[in-house]
Amino acid sequence: MTPDPTPFAQRLTERSLSLATRLCLGLDPRPDPYSGGRQELRRHTLEVLDACAPYVVCVKPQVAFYEALGVWGMQVLEEVCAAARSLNLPIIVDAKRGDIGSTAAAYAQAWLGGNHAGDALTVNPFLGFETLTPFVDTARANGGAVFVLVKTSNPGQADLQSGGVSEQVAAEVARLGAEEGEGLGRVGAVIGATHPQELAHWRAAMPQAPLLLPGLGAQGARAADLVAAFLPGGTGAVVSASRGIQYAAGLDVSAAREAARGFRDELNAALA
Template sequence: MFQYRLVERGNALKTRLCLGLDPRLAAYDSVEAMRSHTLAVLEAVAPFIVCVKPQAAFYEAAGLPGLQLMDEVMMLARRLDVPVLLDAKRGDIGSTAEAYAQAWLEGRHAGNAITINPYLGFATLRPFVASARQHGGAVFVLVRTSNPDSGDLQGLMADGCSVAEHVAREVARLGEEEAEALASVGAVVGATHPAELARFRALMPKATLLLPGLGAQGATAATLAPAFLAEGTGAVVSASRGIQYAQGCDLDAAVAAARGYRDELNLAAGQHG
């Protein structure tokens, strides 16, 4: 199961770092240059990461060559035994949700896990959760996202708690349907909200937390200790631009950035449990 693959790989490599791969066509002279650099970054930093998180939008923006590159990224990750967490933020109802789940959690072109959007209602989560459970994958529900204006909706109060907290309670409820100590239903909680991490950790004790926002968005590893469970498990922290474009397209700089983030996160995780 995906959540335990993260634990096993994290323990083996002593890392809690998730590599976000967001190839920006404007940074390159050609699509081929974008392709070669993106794949080279993944291969070079693989020893320092617990998983890779391709952001689907950047691949879609490059058209068919971009989608082909996303497929290549996932194939390379499989060869390197790096779990794939696809950042697609899908969410829809009924048969459409089932089709999204089939596309991104099943079959040859799928990832091992996907981010999903609950804002059409909690019934939208069911097809994704069912597919993840059937295929040993995972879903990461948007709870408290890393962007500065996330509070516009997620911070609204209803029945004494925020919308984000209501979503967190549903994540916890889904997790309780499973006997495992770590559930296949995880949550996205921005690393940019360190003061709220203890609260969301308490609300979702069985959820693996995906913490985006390290580096370019301003989050720092030292503030993230409350997100981790005992022995530094239960959370992975994503950095994207801060690694892939740490110093332009310099590969050595990407490796150095990944190594540095890994070491900082290990220190933070070691402060808990």
């Protein structure tokens, strides 16, 4: 993959403003709905991507769903990434990788520089902050970004992310961002859209971090509650919806397109 010299946050901002969208399309193909088998899954996933592209600022494939399909699923993931690049659509690979030393470096190379790589990668900091270094370095070398898990959308996050732990991670994200000077940096944060009452706190704690807000739609988050995550002008954050778009009405691609348009419009109305 040839690195894009344009910083990832700049690409997000430019696309967001040019298309008036803050919506991130999650693509999580699940085999059960597809009576036609693998090829129907592949075709439908690519058709949803193409249909929704005009309404989204980026795409976020969740790696687990592709890994579950075996080698063939990873080939589909590569096709999804190639199709997104042809649409000039930034890719956030949702793999939540994190490990030590050379293993972290290998993960970073695979997901930020390989054939199925994205422009950005979600990473897990809970093995220690030094384990972020290979991911951040590889992202910078490839014109990409990382989104560090700070406050995830699932109810059980409180088991490990309470008691000031998320605040410590946010402080490290802010420190890494400050190394890049002014403006949005290459080190972002994952903040669940299911924590609307906390968004102003996290935005203040990480003023230079692009924020990825998962949980719109099926997980219950509402566009109207997410305004505090954005910077002036409605930039600096993207809001992800997956099942609520891809399977808005079974395998109806037109329904997926309309769901994406609806979420886009709800976010724009909230930010107006």
